[in-house]
Amino acid sequence: MKHLDELTFDNRYARLGDAFSTSVLPEPILNPRLVVASEAAMQLLDLDPGEAQSEVFAELFSGHKLWAEAEPRAMVYSGHQFGSYNPRLGDGRGLLLGEVCNDAGEYWDLHLKGAGQTPYSRMGDGRAVLRSSIREFLASEALQALGIPSSRALCVIGSDTPVWREKQERGAMLLRLAQSHVRFGHFEYFYYTKQPEQQQILAEHVLATHFPQCQEQPEPYLAMYREIVERNAELIALWQAYGFCHGVMNTDNMSILGITFDFGPFAFLDDFDANFICNHSDDQGRYSFSNQVPIAHWNLAALAQALTPFISVEALREVLGMFLPLYQAHYLDLMRRRLGLTTAEDDDIKLVERLLQLMQNSGVDYSLFFRRLGDEPAESALKRLRDDFIDLNGFDAWATDYLARLQREGTADDPQRTARMHAVNPLYVLRNYLAQKAIDAAEKGDYEEVRRLHAVLTKPFETQSGMEAYAERPPEWGKHLEISCSS
Numbered sequence: 001m002k003h004l005d006e007l008t009f010d011n012r013y014a015r016l017g018d019a020f021s022t023s024v025l026p027e028p029i030l031n032p033r034l035v036v037a038s039e040a041a042m043q044l045l046d047l048d049p050g051e052a053q054s055e056v057f058a059e060l061f062s063g064h065k066l067w068a069e070a071e072p073r074a075m076v077y078s079g080h081q082f083g084s085y086n087p088r089l090g091d092g093r094g095l096l097l098g099e100v101c102n103d104a105g106e107y108w109d110l111h112l113k114g115a116g117q118t119p120y121s122r123m124g125d126g127r128a129v130l131r132s133s134i135r136e137f138l139a140s141e142a143l144q145a146l147g148i149p150s151s152r153a154l155c156v157i158g159s160d161t162p163v164w165r166e167k168q169e170r171g172a173m174l175l176r177l178a179q180s181h182v183r184f185g186h187f188e189y190f191y192y193t194k195q196p197e198q199q200q201i202l203a204e205h206v207l208a209t210h211f212p213q214c215q216e217q218p219e220p221y222l223a224m225y226r227e228i229v230e231r232n233a234e235l236i237a238l239w240q241a242y243g244f245c246h247g248v249m250n251t252d253n254m255s256i257l258g259i260t261f262d263f264g265p266f267a268f269l270d271d272f273d274a275n276f277i278c279n280h281s282d283d284q285g286r287y288s289f290s291n292q293v294p295i296a297h298w299n300l301a302a303l304a305q306a307l308t309p310f311i312s313v314e315a316l317r318e319v320l321g322m323f324l325p326l327y328q329a330h331y332l333d334l335m336r337r338r339l340g341l342t343t344a345e346d347d348d349i350k351l352v353e354r355l356l357q358l359m360q361n362s363g364v365d366y367s368l369f370f371r372r373l374g375d376e377p378a379e380s381a382l383k384r385l386r387d388d389f390i391d392l393n394g395f396d397a398w399a400t401d402y403l404a405r406l407q408r409e410g411t412a413d414d415p416q417r418t419a420r421m422h423a424v425n426p427l428y429v430l431r432n433y434l435a436q437k438a439i440d441a442a443e444k445g446d447y448e449e450v451r452r453l454h455a456v457l458t459k460p461f462e463t464q465s466g467m468e469a470y471a472e473r474p475p476e477w478g479k480h481l482e483i484s485c486s487s
Helices: 038-042 049-053 054-062 129-146 184-192 196-210 210-216 220-242 288-307 315-320 322-338 348-362 365-375 380-389 391-407 416-420 432-442 449-458
Strands: 021-023 035-036 074-076 079-081 084-088 094-101 107-112 152-164 169-178
Touching: 035 038, 035 049, 035 054, 035 129, 035 449, 038 049, 038 129, 038 152, 049 054, 054 322, 074 391, 079 184, 094 129, 129 152, 129 432, 129 449, 152 449, 184 196, 184 288, 210 220, 220 288, 220 322, 288 315, 288 416, 315 449, 322 348, 348 380, 348 391, 365 380, 380 391
Parallel strands: none
Antiparallel strands: 021 074, 035 152, 074 094, 079 084, 094 107, 107 169, 152 169
């Protein structure tokens, strides 16, 4: 394991030049202290977990110190925000400190959020507040533990720096890791500003750095776009299957790698509601839970438009047409597994849709239903879960069909059923009220709840002794928390 001063930097994106990013130094925050760190994220850099307790750790990730090899850069990009094109966005409160190569040869961007003003701050202060930093930290690591591709969070550093939002809050910095911070909006920026040479450089960089396998194909850029479509189809299927709402699916928040990226007012579903809107600022419901599939398709179409200098429209349209079938196949496979099914039948999608409609009409807890369905043999589990539903006749009809489905494949009384279902149905998810309780304590200087919640979420499928409270249905106040883009 390495110490902090032993990291190997190779800043490939910085070498692209000033057309792609601007050199900016982070602005330090006052009296920095560690709020929480992820040992799993530190391992991606081969870092000794004990380094998190060192004084230099807080200094490096609060802007007070830099590695000699770091080259902090604010990236420029554009994007469609709530459907409208914004021609110039960029890192308004974050800096790409540099790229670290670990012992396995993997590259990881070190991106510091809340690092102060940049040329792209657009009248903002460039800061992040403690609550949003904690939320992104918890979400990044929780999604990864669930098997959902995501950027990672190495640590949150708190401070005494005052930051004004709706009220005065404390500033914080979050160190985010990802193998790339290139977004759909990077391609849009150079396309719409008519910079073909820079767009060619960007495309070649992304192809060689992140999709080298595509270089061997007859049409490398088309192969790259196809892989981006495939990755996003699988990602959105995972979001929908596990009830994750991103909240701000602007094209500048979509990663070229197909990972969950740029957390704002996200939420996991409590009671199932296909029309759930987790972003208080989303008046029209553009980014509601049920809209995440068509919006992902829309965003991929926006990326396709930006790639027309390299790929024919006909070829792009054909690849884009793969998205929905790929999504549906991934989603149905995931939902079969969540229901404990081991084979495929043509009517399985109807079985899933009927269940979700029953859950919608009865306000059934989305995560706990699937977990409890696997707690015991199917017939007894269904009898116990029946009380959660209002339409008892409808549920009984569904339960009859579900049992018949299990019997056809011979798994109704399978002794491995519980282990199989518990391996894909989490007991612990990052509910908004749990995050809020941890944030409330942290804002008073008590970081133990943040650390405890993080530890629980790193093992979402395992029953953890003494952690029963984290697996309960939320109180009524916890179901109606309003989260905005303010950070």
